[in-house]
Amino acid sequence: MIYTLCFVLFLIGLYCAITKKNIVKIVIGLTLMEYSANLFLILLGYRKGGVAPIVSENMNITEFLATSVDPLPQALVLTSIVIGLGVTTLAIAICIRLYEKYGTFDITEIRRLKG
Amino acid sequence: MGEEIYLFITLIFIILGALVAVETRSLLSSVISLGAVGFGLSIAFLLLMAPDLAIVQIAVEVILLIFLIRATIGRDVVPTTGHINWISLSIVSLLIVAFLLIGIYSFRSLLEFGTPIISAVGEAPSNSYIENGLSRTGAANIVTSVILDYRAYDTLGEATVLFTAILGALTVLRVRSRRELGGRR
Numbered sequence: 001m002i003y004t005l006c007f008v009l010f011l012i013g014l015y016c017a018i019t020k021k022n023i024v025k026i027v028i029g030l031t032l033m034e035y036s037a038n039l040f041l042i043l044l045g046y047r048k049g050g051v052a053p054i055v056s057e058n059m060n061i062t063e064f065l066a067t068s069v070d071p072l073p074q075a076l077v078l079t080s081i082v083i084g085l086g087v088t089t090l091a092i093a094i095c096i097r098l099y100e101k102y103g104t105f106d107i108t109e110i111r112r113l114k115g
Numbered sequence: 116m117g118e119e120i121y122l123f124i125t126l127i128f129i130i131l132g133a134l135v136a137v138e139t140r141s142l143l144s145s146v147i148s149l150g151a152v153g154f155g156l157s158i159a160f161l162l163l164m165a166p167d168l169a170i171v172q173i174a175v176e177v178i179l180l181i182f183l184i185r186a187t188i189g190r191d192v193v194p195t196t197g198h199i200n201w202i203s204l205s206i207v208s209l210l211i212v213a214f215l216l217i218g219i220y221s222f223r224s225l226l227e228f229g230t231p232i233i234s235a236v237g238e239a240p241s242n243s244y245i246e247n248g249l250s251r252t253g254a255a256n257i258v259t260s261v262i263l264d265y266r267a268y269d270t271l272g273e274a275t276v277l278f279t280a281i282l283g284a285l286t287v288l289r290v291r292s293r294r295e296l297g298g299r300r
Contacts, residue, residue: 003225007215007222016136028146044232046164054256081175083280086276090284096186096288
């Protein structure tokens with residue numbers, strides 16, 4: 001059920017990216033898809049009633065092994081979030097340049113592709 | 116259900132925010148709804164016992180919101196009307212519904228929510244990280260020990276990608292080219 005909700009978020013982003021004509025809306029759709037993929041990986045590593053993967057002082061290691069959530073997806077999604085910021089920033093910079101050159105965000109009017 | 120009900124409510128909030136972001140007319144409202152989605156995602160990470168991710172998500176979302184508002188403010192031109200192409204729209208909706216059904220079908224092959232793969236597979240690398248992370252790397256936070264010690268090359272690659280993306284954005288946004296500065300003007 002929770003997986004399905006996460007997938008619905010992905011599909012909303014996909015719908016936005018392929019049907020909208022405004023280029024900022026397309027960037028928003030891509031960002032939504034990225035959020036959904038990150039969330040899905042974290043959902044896969046969740047343990048019911050688990051604790052965060054941080055060792056505290058009065059904690060037995062074997063007990064920690066049995067209750068901690070998966071730390072590997074968290075570490076890799078941390079990387080992925082920061083890379084997503086870089087990619088989205090680049091896309092927005094291109095949007096700003098396109099607006100300065102053509103005076104519109106509408107992709108059906110941005111057709112004169114020349115250097 | 117129990118503790119999952121909060122996660123459920125947060126996900127519903129995220130989906131509503133995403134729908135508003137997709138369907139609203141004003142670009143600025145759309146961007147701000149995207150910010151609501153990002154902060155809701157941060158709460159979801161906190162509920163899923165990932166505090167590091169929640170902090171990073173908030174920081175990233177604030178920066179992204181600043182960039183997006185910079186891109187859209189004052190440029191809210193007339194919304195693109197024109198005639199809607201019903202045939203292509205219905206084909207897209209049909210494909211998305213089919214995609215959703217395939218997704219729901221394939222989620223059955225996953226383990227049930229709340230039982231991670233590390234509990235089913237004994238020799239998963241995460242088990243070794245959890246068991247020996249503190250004694251080998253000296254970091255109490257296992258996520259930190261993974262990104263800065265076990266998989267430090269990934270972090271190096273991340274820094275490279277981030278640097279390249281920022282370099283690209285600066286190059287694209289540069290106001291005048293060098294040739295124009297020296298030659299025509």
